[in-house]
Amino acid sequence: MTPAIAIKDLIKDFRIPGSDARLRAVDGLNLTIEREAIYGLLGPNGSGKSTTIKVLLGLLKASAGNCELFGTSSENASARIRVGYLPEAPYFQRFLTGRELLEYFGCLSGLKRAGANDRIDELLERVGLEDAGDRRVGSYSKGMLQRIGLAQALIADPDLLILDEPTAGVDPIGAADIASLITGLKAEGKTVLLCSHLLSQVEAICDRVAIMSRGRLLCEGTVASLTENTGKDSIRVDGLSKDGREAVETLANEQGGTVSAPSRSLEDLFLELARNTEDPL
Amino acid sequence: MSTTNERLHWSFLRVRVIAGNTFREAVRMKLFLAMTILAIGTLASSFLFQEFNFGSSELKFIADFGFGGMTVFGSALAVIVTAQLFYGEIEHRTALTLLAKPIYRSEFVLGKFLGAWATVACFLGMVTICLVFALWGRETSIMAEYPDQFESGRSVHYVAVIGFSAIQALRIGILCSIVVLFSTYASSSLFAMVMGVLIWIVGQLQHIATEAWTAGDSWLLKGVYAVASFALPNFHLFDVGDQLALGENLPGAIYGKLGLYALLYVSFYLAVAGASFNRREL
Numbered sequence: 001m002t003p004a005i006a007i008k009d010l011i012k013d014f015r016i017p018g019s020d021a022r023l024r025a026v027d028g029l030n031l032t033i034e035r036e037a038i039y040g041l042l043g044p045n046g047s048g049k050s051t052t053i054k055v056l057l058g059l060l061k062a063s064a065g066n067c068e069l070f071g072t073s074s075e076n077a078s079a080r081i082r083v084g085y086l087p088e089a090p091y092f093q094r095f096l097t098g099r100e101l102l103e104y105f106g107c108l109s110g111l112k113r114a115g116a117n118d119r120i121d122e123l124l125e126r127v128g129l130e131d132a133g134d135r136r137v138g139s140y141s142k143g144m145l146q147r148i149g150l151a152q153a154l155i156a157d158p159d160l161l162i163l164d165e166p167t168a169g170v171d172p173i174g175a176a177d178i179a180s181l182i183t184g185l186k187a188e189g190k191t192v193l194l195c196s197h198l199l200s201q202v203e204a205i206c207d208r209v210a211i212m213s214r215g216r217l218l219c220e221g222t223v224a225s226l227t228e229n230t231g232k233d234s235i236r237v238d239g240l241s242k243d244g245r246e247a248v249e250t251l252a253n254e255q256g257g258t259v260s261a262p263s264r265s266l267e268d269l270f271l272e273l274a275r276n277t278e279d280p281l
Numbered sequence: 282m283s284t285t286n287e288r289l290h291w292s293f294l295r296v297r298v299i300a301g302n303t304f305r306e307a308v309r310m311k312l313f314l315a316m317t318i319l320a321i322g323t324l325a326s327s328f329l330f331q332e333f334n335f336g337s338s339e340l341k342f343i344a345d346f347g348f349g350g351m352t353v354f355g356s357a358l359a360v361i362v363t364a365q366l367f368y369g370e371i372e373h374r375t376a377l378t379l380l381a382k383p384i385y386r387s388e389f390v391l392g393k394f395l396g397a398w399a400t401v402a403c404f405l406g407m408v409t410i411c412l413v414f415a416l417w418g419r420e421t422s423i424m425a426e427y428p429d430q431f432e433s434g435r436s437v438h439y440v441a442v443i444g445f446s447a448i449q450a451l452r453i454g455i456l457c458s459i460v461v462l463f464s465t466y467a468s469s470s471l472f473a474m475v476m477g478v479l480i481w482i483v484g485q486l487q488h489i490a491t492e493a494w495t496a497g498d499s500w501l502l503k504g505v506y507a508v509a510s511f512a513l514p515n516f517h518l519f520d521v522g523d524q525l526a527l528g529e530n531l532p533g534a535i536y537g538k539l540g541l542y543a544l545l546y547v548s549f550y551l552a553v554a555g556a557s558f559n560r561r562e563l
Contacts, residue, residue, distance in 0.1 A: 057381040059563045077385050078289040085381040091374045093302070095309045107298040108382045152378065 094138030303396020
């Protein structure tokens with residue numbers, strides 16, 4: 001079976017205005033993303049992630065190399081039939097309501113008029129905007145823009161979703177909801193290419209991860225293989241008695257180790273507190 | 282999950298969807314409302330001068346005001362709205378989401394053009410209706426005042442007034458396609474607007490180039506004028522207000538010729554615009 005995305009020796013140079021010099025944004029990238037997986041594309045700002053995505057979507061032309069979506073060259077508009085895209089910092093037609101925006105993108109994506117309203121209602125509910133569907137997009141908060149952006153990406157039920165920073169500007173509860181939605185998409189048999197700076201989220205939901213820097217691929221593999229830390233072990237024991245803890249501490253000290261209380265991240269604490277005090281969105 | 286790759290066919294349905302959305306955006310712009318009010322205001326102001334004119338000359342005065350409002354404000358609207366509606370998609374980055382959908386860029390170009398043209402056509406339609414009502418109302422009152430001057434019936438040829446509006450729609454269609462062309466490679470909407478205005482002015486004076494081409498001696502100048510005469514439309518051909526204003530209509534063949542002329546130029550500019558936009562990186 002052809003992979004969802006195949007990138008071969010991709011190079012993308014940008015001409016610097018006013019000079020003959022060129023800036024290399026992507027430098028010989030090779031990447032294969034199999035179907036029905038969540039793939040994380042990580043890297044600092046300017047590492048070439050968004051440029052790679054734009055080449056995949058035909059918004060930019062490759063300087064060298066080629067990209068294929070489900071075996072079709074990304075230069076061909078047909079390659080985008082099965083793709084949904086959420087751009088980084090999504091800007092949408094502010095004069096449309098959320099519902100009109102989904103209708104518009106639905107029509108462009110080949111959504112049949114019959115059943116379109118049901119699909120729009122379903123998506124608005126799925127992204128938590130059922131009460132804001134008739135409001136103009138211009139009045140939406142940043143988090144709501146991300147949600148309507150996700151809905152428009154899903155409108156034609158694509159097999160591949162390319163999500164560029166889907167949780168940017170979204171509060172931790174919203175980010176957790178989006179993570180849950182992405183996990184659900186994988187369960188539906190979809191492939192997700194995810195660019196995010198929320199490393200904890202990427203670690204939690206991605207099957208494989210690639211890390212880019214300065215246009216080059218630094219490493220690629222499963223999350224487990226990349227985060228494996230050989231030479232250190234962690235043992236978790238709940239409900240330990242005082243004597244039991246002393247015995248474990250003694251044994252750990254003899255072996256050159258330590259015993260300490262497990263820590264939790266600030267994000268975990270915020271989520272826990274916020275979920276206990278607010279209704280889910 | 283589908284396993285076979287579908288082929289995307291060029292679709293007029295998608296063009297229609299983009300044109301419809303462009304039209305919706307335009308009519309929700311304050312500029313559209315402002316231009317319409319200005320044009321109708323200009324027409325209404327012609328009534329202020331009614332004491333200086335009597336009989337049919339006053340009606341011609343009103344008609345000229347209306348025709349002038351249509352041409353001037355229609356052209357301004359065409360330049361500004363087309364640049365904003367096309368380049369605005371790039372400037373506000375909404376084109377990224379749109380062109381990431383399974384659509385051809387030529388569909389986008391044609392859809393944007395049709396949406397912008399429909400907007401200006403709608404403007405022309407509203408001004409035409411107001412002009413027809415203004416002429417009808419004034420002519421009726423003048424007929425009551427001076428019945429002897431209207432023994433042979435009404436003097437205004439109302440079909441000709443609508444004909445003038447249709448001819449201006451053709452002229453403005455060419456102007457919209459020129460602004461679309463410049464918007465496809467512009468780096469700001471201001472550039473597209475300035476170029477649109479320049480071409481509009483040059484187009485109004487293009488008949489001078491044609492005359493120079495036929496009358497000049499220098500082969501080099503003749504060549505330059507010849508290229509300019511073919512590459513740029515002659516907007517002077519659409520100045521038919523004097524012929525149409527009162528009591529006369531143009532032969533049907535003129536409508537046909539101007540329609541074909543506009544179709545050729547619009548097709549040419551949009552074809553170049555499509556090729557230019559295909560090369561553009563977003």
